[in-house]
Amino acid sequence: MRLNFSDDMKEILEEFLIEADEILSGLDQDLIELEENPEDKDLLNKIFRGMHTLKGGAGFLGLTSVVEIAHKIEDIFNKLRNDELKLTSEMMDIIFEGVDKLKESIQMIKESEEIPDEEDIKGLLEKLESILSGGEILEAEVVNNGNLNEEESDLQFLEGVDEDIKNLIRQYPGKDLGEILEELILLPPDERPSIEVIEKLEKIISEGKDVKDLIKQKKEEPEQQPEVEGSKPVVKEDKPRANKKNELIKRKKTEKKEEVIRVDVERVEVLMNLVGELVLDRNRIVKLASGLETSCESTETIEELLDSITGMSRTVSDLQDAVMKLRMQPVKKVFSKFPRIVRDLAKKLNKKVNLVLEGEDTEIDRSILDKLEDPLIHLVRNAIDHGIESPEERIKAGKPEIGTVKLSAYQEGDRIIIAIEDDGKGIDVEKVKKKAVEKGLITPEQAENISDKEAFELLFMPGFSTAEQVSDVSGRGVGMDVVASTIHSLRGTIEVESELGEGTKFIMKLPLTVAIIRTLMVGANSRIFAIPLYSVVEIVRYEPDKVKNIGQFKSFMLRDEVYLLFSLNELFDMTDKKEKQFIVIVRVGEKNIAISVEELFGEEEIVIKPLGKLLENVQGIAGATITGDGKVVLIVDTNSLINDKKSQLVGVL
Numbered sequence: 001m002r003l004n005f006s007d008d009m010k011e012i013l014e015e016f017l018i019e020a021d022e023i024l025s026g027l028d029q030d031l032i033e034l035e036e037n038p039e040d041k042d043l044l045n046k047i048f049r050g051m052h053t054l055k056g057g058a059g060f061l062g063l064t065s066v067v068e069i070a071h072k073i074e075d076i077f078n079k080l081r082n083d084e085l086k087l088t089s090e091m092m093d094i095i096f097e098g099v100d101k102l103k104e105s106i107q108m109i110k111e112s113e114e115i116p117d118e119e120d121i122k123g124l125l126e127k128l129e130s131i132l133s134g135g136e137i138l139e140a141e142v143v144n145n146g147n148l149n150e151e152e153s154d155l156q157f158l159e160g161v162d163e164d165i166k167n168l169i170r171q172y173p174g175k176d177l178g179e180i181l182e183e184l185i186l187l188p189p190d191e192r193p194s195i196e197v198i199e200k201l202e203k204i205i206s207e208g209k210d211v212k213d214l215i216k217q218k219k220e221e222p223e224q225q226p227e228v229e230g231s232k233p234v235v236k237e238d239k240p241r242a243n244k245k246n247e248l249i250k251r252k253k254t255e256k257k258e259e260v261i262r263v264d265v266e267r268v269e270v271l272m273n274l275v276g277e278l279v280l281d282r283n284r285i286v287k288l289a290s291g292l293e294t295s296c297e298s299t300e301t302i303e304e305l306l307d308s309i310t311g312m313s314r315t316v317s318d319l320q321d322a323v324m325k326l327r328m329q330p331v332k333k334v335f336s337k338f339p340r341i342v343r344d345l346a347k348k349l350n351k352k353v354n355l356v357l358e359g360e361d362t363e364i365d366r367s368i369l370d371k372l373e374d375p376l377i378h379l380v381r382n383a384i385d386h387g388i389e390s391p392e393e394r395i396k397a398g399k400p401e402i403g404t405v406k407l408s409a410y411q412e413g414d415r416i417i418i419a420i421e422d423d424g425k426g427i428d429v430e431k432v433k434k435k436a437v438e439k440g441l442i443t444p445e446q447a448e449n450i451s452d453k454e455a456f457e458l459l460f461m462p463g464f465s466t467a468e469q470v471s472d473v474s475g476r477g478v479g480m481d482v483v484a485s486t487i488h489s490l491r492g493t494i495e496v497e498s499e500l501g502e503g504t505k506f507i508m509k510l511p512l513t514v515a516i517i518r519t520l521m522v523g524a525n526s527r528i529f530a531i532p533l534y535s536v537v538e539i540v541r542y543e544p545d546k547v548k549n550i551g552q553f554k555s556f557m558l559r560d561e562v563y564l565l566f567s568l569n570e571l572f573d574m575t576d577k578k579e580k581q582f583i584v585i586v587r588v589g590e591k592n593i594a595i596s597v598e599e600l601f602g603e604e605e606i607v608i609k610p611l612g613k614l615l616e617n618v619q620g621i622a623g624a625t626i627t628g629d630g631k632v633v634l635i636v637d638t639n640s641l642i643n644d645k646k647s648q649l650v651g652v653l
Contacts, residue, residue: 003113009061013109016057020106023050025336027099032339035092044081045176048074052182054102065116066105072128073098078175079132094127096340164197165204177205265366268326275316275323276607279516280626282316283604285309287629324513327367331409331418332360334373338380338407345384352391352401353384358408364416365513368490372418372510375483379420379506380405382480387424387504397501399423414512415534421505427498429455439464456496460484488639491517491532491622493587519606519635521627522584523599524568525577530606530625530635531584537592538585539600556583556594563594571595571620571641586638593642608635 005013027050034043051074058066073095079085101116101124108114165177172180181201184192192198289309296302335357346353364372388394388403395401406421433447436458442450458464462481487494492510511517511534519530520539538558546557547565556565563585569576580596606625611618620641621634 003063003109003115005061005113013061016061017106017110019057020054020102023054024099024103024106025333028096028340029336031092031095031099032343035087035089035343038080038087041081044077048077048081049179051077052179056182063105063109063115065118065121066102068118068125069098069102069105069121069128072125072132076128076131085131085134091131094124094131096344098124098128164193164200168193168197168201177201181205263326268323272323272327275320276516278316279320279605279607282313283627284630286313320516324365324516325363327365327513328363329366329369330361330363331369331372331416334369334376335360335407335409337373338376341377341380342384342405345381349385350390351384351388351403353388353403353405356404356406356408358406359410362409362411362416364409364510368416368510368513371486371490375486375508376407376418376420378480378483380407383420383422383424383504387422387426389425393425397425411512412509414518416510416512418508418510419505421503423503426500426502426504427456427459427496428500432456432458436461436464453496456498459496460494488637491534491637491639493639516605516607519604519625520584521601521604521633522568522582522597523601524572524597525574528601528627528631528633529568529597530604530633531586531595531638532622532635533603535586535588535638536584537587540583540585542580542583542596556596558585558594561592563592565594565596566642567596568636588638588642593638595638606633606635 027047030043030047034040034047037043051070055067055070055074058070076085076091076095080087085091101121105115108116168180168184169175172183175183181198184198184201286309289306292302293306338357339355342353342355383405384403388405389397389399391401394403404423406419408421409416409418411417429452432455433442433450436442436455437444437447441458441461441464459480460483464480484494487508487510490510492508495507495509496504497507498504511532518533520533520536522529522531540558548555548557550564554565556563565583567576567580568574578598581598582600583594583596585592585594604627606627608623609625610623611621615621620637622637623635625633625635627633
């Protein structure tokens with residue numbers, strides 16, 4: 001169904017879509033937690049409020065299909081929190097179907113300003129209605145249509161509850177005072193109670209009181225006859241307990257809430273670019289000042305200038321850090337999607353899987369986080385499909401029948417480590433080698449010589465798969481190479497640890513940000529190149545007597561370790577013009593490789609600039625930057641630089 005909005009309403013629609021995304025993004029994880037702890041009232045109330053907010057916003061905008069679905073789910077959770085329904089796995093399947101349809105509807109609105117027709121959601125609404133019409137609901141409806149329920153009966157005798165408030169509670173059975181206030185605010189002005197009644201309600205809420213707390217307090221009091229003073233009944237209260245309860249509620253109410261504002265991502269990107277230019281200007285000024293200091297006699301003016309430049313440099317660094325934090329987002333944004341993925345896939349494969357999430361608050365650059373979702377999904381699906389055994393197999397192997405998949409994230413220096421670990425059957429190294437030989441990826445001789453870690457790297461080669469049968473879950477020979485390519489494009493690395501029968505662990509190491517990085521400036525063929533510092537392991541002097549030939553390759557001996565040796569000129573197909581002076585040991589996948597260079601210029605913090613569409617796929621180049629003296633410098637991507645040599649390198653060392 002096509003939607004038509006005025007310009008004013010479109011602004012409201014945009015606000016609604018942002019709020020809807022926030023509500024729905026964390027809903028899958030909340031529902032999974034609820035399925036494990038169906039008695040968790042806080043979770044039930046949280047989900048109920050989310051659906052209520054979604055329904056109210058959609059109703060204001062006339063999004064009928066969204067309203068109908070959200071309303072049904074809201075009713076289900078209202079009954080669940082009032083213990084009128086008991087949550088089951090089958091019921092949760094239908095709720096998930098409803099949540100998926102809500103997500104689909106929101107996406108349709110974003111893309112084409114359309115929502116599903118009533119016919120499209122008819123079957124879903126019938127399923128949701130079947131939940132509402134089952135169990136003890138009929139009995140509850142009879143009670144509500146006739147006599148007062150237990151809660152209403154208690155209200156008649158609670159001292160201090162205003163009659164207007166009692167009437168509101170009767171009109172909105174099962175809702176707490178905060179929810180009633182929300183309902184009243186959503187009503188048209190002419191249908192709302194008087195302002196005095198709303199003020200009474202707000203006053204009670206501000207005091208931290210709730211009707212259910214008062215009822216519970218009354219029920220817990222020992223039975224006693226009311227004492228009479230004049231004509232008014234007075235019920236004795238347990239003052240210390242009441243005060244303690246109210247004090248606890250007030251403390252929660254007065255906790256400081258985090259204040260946030262929504263900023264368009266494009267504005268943050270513009271700000272980031274401006275700060276990047278400022279960093280480049282800072283670098284140039286610092287370099288000019290350094291030259292001025294060495295070439296001129298020291299004067300008071302020059303000293304003041306240098307002090308000012310030092311202060312400005314410090315301020316620019318602080319500004320850079322502050323802007324970088326604007327781009328940072330917790331990995332929870334992606335992690336929150338996995339409880340649902342694991343639940344659905346485990347049911348499909350008849351496996352029992354427990355998902356453990358750690359380090360959800362770890363922050364990483366938004367541009368990296370957005371690209372991580374697909375690789376993580378593929379690795380988690382692989383862990384469940386190929387790694388975790390069936391319950392019967394696990395019991396035979398002496399393991400718990402419920403398998404565990406752990407998704408974790410933590411910061412290590414200027415890198416973010418994300419790991420996917422399972423306690424399944426592990427990777428059979430011999431099977432990997434055999435498959436690689438069959439597919440012509442390596443020779444039988446190479447297969448005999450490679451280590452386990454090198455064998456694991458074969459998993460990331462295009463077309464490799466150890467699956468005996470192709471399924472719609474995994475095993476089509478595509479995916480793992482794409483995972484590695486994506487991680488490498490983010491200037492990260494991926495490693496594999498596995499033990500047969502014990503489990504497998506994939507470890508991804510990623511930069512905190514892709515915008516500004518520290519690099520090592522080196523020279524080759526009268527040109528300057530920047531090597532990202534996070535990939536640099538060590539720098540040593542070039543010593544010709546330690547260079548040996550191994551077949552068609554060269555090697556470099558360092559402290560009894562043998563490293564494959566390439567010159568930077570060789571990797572970029574340039575001719576050697578000067579003698580090599582230094583060797584930079586860099587980390588490439590599971591290996592450390594030596595790269596010889598002619599000159600070494602030291603470290604420098606740089607701003608990465610893209611090369612544009614014409615040059616974006618140049619092998620071995622991650623981008624460019626402008627140095628302090630105004631030169632354009634290419635940034636080396638060591639992973640892709642030797643990518644075409646990987647099959648030749650297997651088993652060399």
